[in-house]
Amino acid sequence: MSERLRVLSHLPADRLARVTEQIPDIELIPIADQGTLPADLRGDVLVTYTWGAPNIAEAVARGVRWIHTIGTGVDRFPFAVVGDRVLSCSRGASAVPIAEWVLATMLAFEKRLPEAWIHEPAGWRRMQLGGLSGRTLGLLGLGGIGSAVAERALPFGMDVIARRRTETPSPVAGVEMVGSIDDVLVRADHLVLALPSTPETRHVLDARALAHVKHGVHLVNVARGTLVDQDALRAALDEGRVACASLDTAEPEPLPEGHWLYAHPRVRLSPHVSWSMPGALETFVDAFVDNLRRFRTGLPLHGVVDVARGY
Numbered sequence: 001m002s003e004r005l006r007v008l009s010h011l012p013a014d015r016l017a018r019v020t021e022q023i024p025d026i027e028l029i030p031i032a033d034q035g036t037l038p039a040d041l042r043g044d045v046l047v048t049y050t051w052g053a054p055n056i057a058e059a060v061a062r063g064v065r066w067i068h069t070i071g072t073g074v075d076r077f078p079f080a081v082v083g084d085r086v087l088s089c090s091r092g093a094s095a096v097p098i099a100e101w102v103l104a105t106m107l108a109f110e111k112r113l114p115e116a117w118i119h120e121p122a123g124w125r126r127m128q129l130g131g132l133s134g135r136t137l138g139l140l141g142l143g144g145i146g147s148a149v150a151e152r153a154l155p156f157g158m159d160v161i162a163r164r165r166t167e168t169p170s171p172v173a174g175v176e177m178v179g180s181i182d183d184v185l186v187r188a189d190h191l192v193l194a195l196p197s198t199p200e201t202r203h204v205l206d207a208r209a210l211a212h213v214k215h216g217v218h219l220v221n222v223a224r225g226t227l228v229d230q231d232a233l234r235a236a237l238d239e240g241r242v243a244c245a246s247l248d249t250a251e252p253e254p255l256p257e258g259h260w261l262y263a264h265p266r267v268r269l270s271p272h273v274s275w276s277m278p279g280a281l282e283t284f285v286d287a288f289v290d291n292l293r294r295f296r297t298g299l300p301l302h303g304v305v306d307v308a309r310g311y
Contacts, residue, residue, distance in 0.1 A: 008043035090287035091303035092144030099148035101274035133157035138188025196311030197224035225251030
């Protein structure tokens with residue numbers, strides 16, 4: 001009988017109970033995420049956080065052939081420890097709740113919520129509301145999250161355009177792929193950022209880009225705060241070129257007390273919670289379970305990270 005697969009885990013055992021429930025014939029070994037590890041510790045797989053851990057270099061040196069992060073964005077992961085190992089993440093696991101959050105912010109912008117709620121008789125007045133039908137949704141990024149947003153926006157009657165880093169066709173029927181980021185900026189009524197955070201995408205929305213946006217655009221960022229030059233965004237908001245910015249992420253996180261994003265009247269800021277939904281952690285873990293089955297049978301893994309590109 002072959003030796004059981006040994007899975008080292010920086011996550012507490014209770015968070016990974018689903019792993020041994022679904023694949024009982026493995027050895028799941030919780031390890032500390034800092035400090036020296038036992039000298040005799042060995043493992044084939046390491047499951048860890050998207051930012052790694054203080055002792056991750058020591059952990060992967062204990063025979064680990066595959067590293068999986070329970071999460072999606074890996075921009076803070078210490079890629080130097082990967083070497084010739086495979087690194088994967090739970091890519092796509094949070095696409096549904098994030099896409100729902102995007103739709104909620106777009107509807108709130110068009111329907112002027114919460115300002116449309118009234119609390120006294122004086123509030124009974126005519127108010128012009130917008131709608132999603134006929135509006136153009138511009139997506140920068142068309143991976144799992146961007147695709148999930150597009151799938152939900154199309155039934156609302158939106159025109160969906162997108163730009164991705166590769167020239168591959170859209171995975172979602174009805175999405176128009178355009179040739180450049182500027183093609184998205186000049187047409188989008190709602191501009192959604194769903195790009196990975198890499199050196200190449202840092203401040204993809206800078207002063208030059210924001211000068212090209214359609215006047216009155218609604219900006220939605222569910223990716224990383226590093227994608228936006230926040231000083232340039234403030235100027236665009238003050239001038240009205242950007243009518244509203246719905247931001248689930250910022251740079252840095254958390255923002256320091258007194259930061260202008262907390263109080264700006266055109267900003268809707270949430271504390272990086274768009275991924276949240278009932279069973280969110282289970283969804284992340286199930287992505288690992290699926291990959292664990294594939295790893296044991298020699299099938300290609302899902303969510304493999306291209307370390308050279310950083311996502």
